[in-house]
Amino acid sequence: MINLPEILRIKTMQMSDIEVVLKIQTENNLSFWAFDDYVRQISEFNSVNIVAALNNETVGFIISSLIISTTLLFKNELEILNFSVRKDFQNSGIGTALIKNLVVKSIANCVESIWLEVRENNKKAQSFYENHGFTRAYQRKNYYRNPVEDAVIMRLILDSI
Numbered sequence: 001m002i003n004l005p006e007i008l009r010i011k012t013m014q015m016s017d018i019e020v021v022l023k024i025q026t027e028n029n030l031s032f033w034a035f036d037d038y039v040r041q042i043s044e045f046n047s048v049n050i051v052a053a054l055n056n057e058t059v060g061f062i063i064s065s066l067i068i069s070t071t072l073l074f075k076n077e078l079e080i081l082n083f084s085v086r087k088d089f090q091n092s093g094i095g096t097a098l099i100k101n102l103v104v105k106s107i108a109n110c111v112e113s114i115w116l117e118v119r120e121n122n123k124k125a126q127s128f129y130e131n132h133g134f135t136r137a138y139q140r141k142n143y144y145r146n147p148v149e150d151a152v153i154m155r156l157i158l159d160s161i
């Protein structure tokens, strides 16, 4: 078993990570983001993009965007846009390390809720998110293409953890 605390690092995503991130995205059949989409994402001032590196090898990533509140009445929110771990390293705690790091960064950015959408049939990811405190907020009919499928919108309220 991998001794994660010894060799796993969570780092900010760099341009040099994009090629590997694309491979991880493809092998997991995630919504398609092109190289240039990641370049744009990395350069957005309000993006939070992290990678998990095992012995300096990128094995997982989360890209997300901060939605910054313009009024004092509401706090900021964070939306996870893509999240994936290399197939041969799944179920080793890497996804957990990534999500925990994102939660710490979110709290530092005065985020009240983290939002994400997941395919209705992706029960594994839904169960992972539920085990990390996310709950189903609502469902978006026929949101995905290839194949057509509903999106489940999930939310983690940071005040509740």
Ligand SMILES: CC(C)(COP(=O)(O)OP(=O)(O)OC[C@H]1O[C@@H](n2cnc3c(N)ncnc32)[C@H](O)[C@@H]1OP(=O)(O)O)[C@@H](O)C(=O)NCCC(=O)NCCS
Residues within 6 Å of the ligand: 001, 028, 030, 083, 084, 085, 086, 089, 090, 091, 092, 093, 094, 095, 096, 097, 116, 117, 118, 119, 122, 124, 125, 127, 128, 129, 131
């Ligand atoms: C969802 C995903 C990101 C989770 O990443 P992961 O690295 O497998 O996550 P973890 O290893 O931390 O946790 C997965 C399971 O392994 C178990 N686990 C964690 N560490 C473990 C260890 N050392 N030994 C055995 N099992 C372990 C956890 O209990 C967890 O169970 P749960 O899912 O019921 O909570 C990953 O499955 C993935 O990339 N899926 C494909 C892409 C995808 O669906 N992305 C989400 C789109 S919204």
